[in-house]
Amino acid sequence: MSYLVLARKYRPKTFTEMVGQEHVVQALGNALTQQRLHHAYLFTGTRGVGKTTVSRILAKSLNCQGPDGNGGITAAPCGVCQACTDIDSGRFVDYTELDAASNRGVDDMQSLLEQAVYKPVQGRFKVFMIDEVHMLTGHAFNTMLKTLEEPPEYLKFVLATTDPQKVPVTVLSRCLQFNLRPMAPETVQEHLAHVLQAEGVEANTQALRLLSRAARGSMRDALSLTDQAIAFGGGKLEEAAVRQMLGSVDRGHVLRLIDALAQGDGKTVVETSDALRTLGLSAASTLEEMSAVLQRMAVIQAVPSAADDTDPDAAEIARLAQLMPADETQLLYSMCLHGRGELGLAPDEYAALTMVLLRLLAFKAPAAEKKTLTEPAQERPLQAPAPARTAVPAVGAPPGRVLPVMESREVRPPQRPAGGAPAAAPAVPVTGRPAAEVVGVPVRVQPESPRDAQGPATTTVIPTEEGDFWHATVAQLVAREAITALVRELALQSQLVARDQEHWMLRVERESLNQPAARERLKAALQGAGHAVNLSVEVGMVTDSPARRNAAAAAEKQRAAEEIILGDPFVQDMMRDFGAKIVPGSIKPVTTN
Known part of the structure; x- marks a missing residue:
């Protein structure tokens, strides 16, 4: 007896068996109950979320005859009549599935539409299901437009695609569109537990958690991975075996890395990275797992009551959330995401992983250890102390005018003789600088900018x-x-x-x-x-x-030119009616000689 894979064995047969797509089930169920039926439906979503399954259930709902043969249109097909069983087995003559990925030309579409002129043979409606409809050529789309807009009353179109952006708007406007969402890991895990219980397979909760996260929202991928994990584990699912099969990094390594980063322990960071290399674990998986833990830490820091008690590592994650400041958590999370994109650029992904971790560690360095270009003079003990900065009134200058700051060890005020008349002021000595290098006395002086004490220059x-x-x-x-x-x-x-x-x-x-x-x-x-x-x-x-x-003037001219173009009524009409876009950098101000 041949083995039927879990993804096919547990494919939903009715709307009530659908998982994670309640918004679609509710809309279609109400439409079938009230018999407010549209002539064309478009189901969009990523792979494995139920587009083809919904299409088959909808076809059964339209053609179900009931157990006694007297049934009508229903939101709950019986599954036992000839129409239901034939659609499930793929031999119902009035239900046609066309794979647009391999039948995408005008001839293929014309041969399909030629069947539209004939009434149903067995069922109540003739249903055309076109999968991956975005793969059709432009001429094929044009061929089906008229029939899609005004089909015979007995014909229903069901279109499915993973890339709705490639479907012409003329087709989208003729269909009711339903977006099937990727499923949450918790939803996938719950369904996997139900399937494995029905199969009589022992499963560890942590193993199911790993499988549900690896599926990335696709129930079909989750069931396929479960099939593989059952074979890998010899009939049972355990966390260690599933983690080894997926190449996932042990959460313990990730927690150790984050703890070392929080404490600035570079030695532990490098040693853990070398251990990951020795075990042959994926560098991308390491950064992905770190991102997941940092995300949980950020949630706990923002909402302490949001801790997941079902996670065995919840206590350790909560401890790390208290150990690391919230702003550093956000920074490390962002750097882990960007680091994953850099792994492919390095000749060795483990070396790239080490560099990402060291970069994370570098941002943990104490501020007092970071040297800047404005290092105070007192931090350089081998050099002589910086000379005092003294402002001297300008000779012959208007009141309030002063000399530019000059270096001087000591400024002695003029001594008054016994007669009371002021004596000539002696020259101001400058230690370490010849008198010939002293600058002339200015009349007008630009005051020191407050930016000198505020940090680096800006534009x-x-x-x-x-x-x-x-x-x-x-x-x-x-x-x-x-x-x-x-x-x-x-x-x-x-x-x-x-x-x-x-x-x-x-x-x-x-x-x-x-x-x-x-x-x-x-x-x-x-x-x-x-x-x-x-x-x-x-x-x-x-x-x-x-x-x-000059740069400020050019920027102002550029801004004015962009405002003129964007404010032009013709440009606004083009952008609104035809979706026109202005190419960045194409607007240049007019220069006049």
Whole structure:
């Protein structure tokens, strides 16, 4: 006697046996009971969720004759009349199933529609079921449109597809569409337990949990995996055997990894990764299992009462949820998802897994151990203490004007002689710097930006009075091509922070731009433009440079151009009526000379 696989043996025969598709069963059941029957139905959904099964049950409901032969249209077919038994066995003459994956041309569709002119031979309705209908060619779709819209009263169309986006809208508009959803792991597990109980097979709860999760919402896949697991386990289902068959990672390894990441234990992370390599377990499965545990941790952190008491690892997951901050849980979850996509890019998936785990560990490093570009001077004990920053009033400057910050060990106030007249102020000594290097006294000084204490630079422009002057000056130099290459970049990327009649001070963010040759050439270009000044360039934060202003102006023009296009009535009509889309980056502002 031949063995019938579980997926076929336990295929639902009535709507009441359907699992996980209550929304479809309710709609079709009410329509059959009230006899509000449409002429075309479209069932969509992933593989193994019941599209063909619903089609066959619907065909039986339309043609059921009842046990006594006097039945009518019903939502509960009897299953014993000739129509029901013939449809279940696939030999009912008035029920035709067409596989559009292999019969997708115009000739195949025409041969099917030729049967539509003949009334049913045995049943009440003639039912055409077209599976994977999205595989039909465009001409085949056009061939069936007229018949699909106005079929004879005895003809019903049932279409099924896993990719409804490829079905023309002219076909979709002629059908009632039902989306069969992927089934929840809990629903699949419950049905597997019922099937195995009927089969008399011993099954461990954790083994069923693994099978239901591996099915990914498909009941047919779950039953096929169960068949395989029964053969692998010698007639019974145990967690270890199912985990070995699926190549799943033991939850203990995953919990150990997450615990090590929470505590910043790099040694345990690397050792566990090496153990996974030795056992030959899948790297993708490891990251997938970690994502599942982190998801449970995030739920517990948000809703402590949402813990799953049926999970044997619930206590350990709850402990890890308390050990790891919620923001780190979210970060690790996101990095595990992205890490799965990177496994195929590495020459060795285990090396890629180790790098993903070390990346997770790197984000656990204490903030005090992370070195930044703004490392305080007191953290470098081998260097001399940083000189004090002292602001000195500008000689001959208006009230309130001060010199730029200068390095000085000590500033001594002028001593008054006995007569009371103020004595001349002595020179301010600068430790470690010759007097010739002291910058000139400026008249106008750009105040320090508050961003210096806030972190790294952004592209935001903070307009200044000196910035207006410097932007206009650089624009003239660029227009006359007085500066090119590195000199032009120095001018565009710099900020004028202080100037007087003889000396200008610039600030750049990149040390590579601060070259002596570039400074001399920029100085010569300024002299040619009527600005005979000396230049000093320092490295620091820049908030108002010609380049930033140009970028801000270009961004504003781009935004205005996009608003004009998107606000155009013709463009809006095209997008609304024909689904038109604007290609990203295709809108460019018009430049005028």
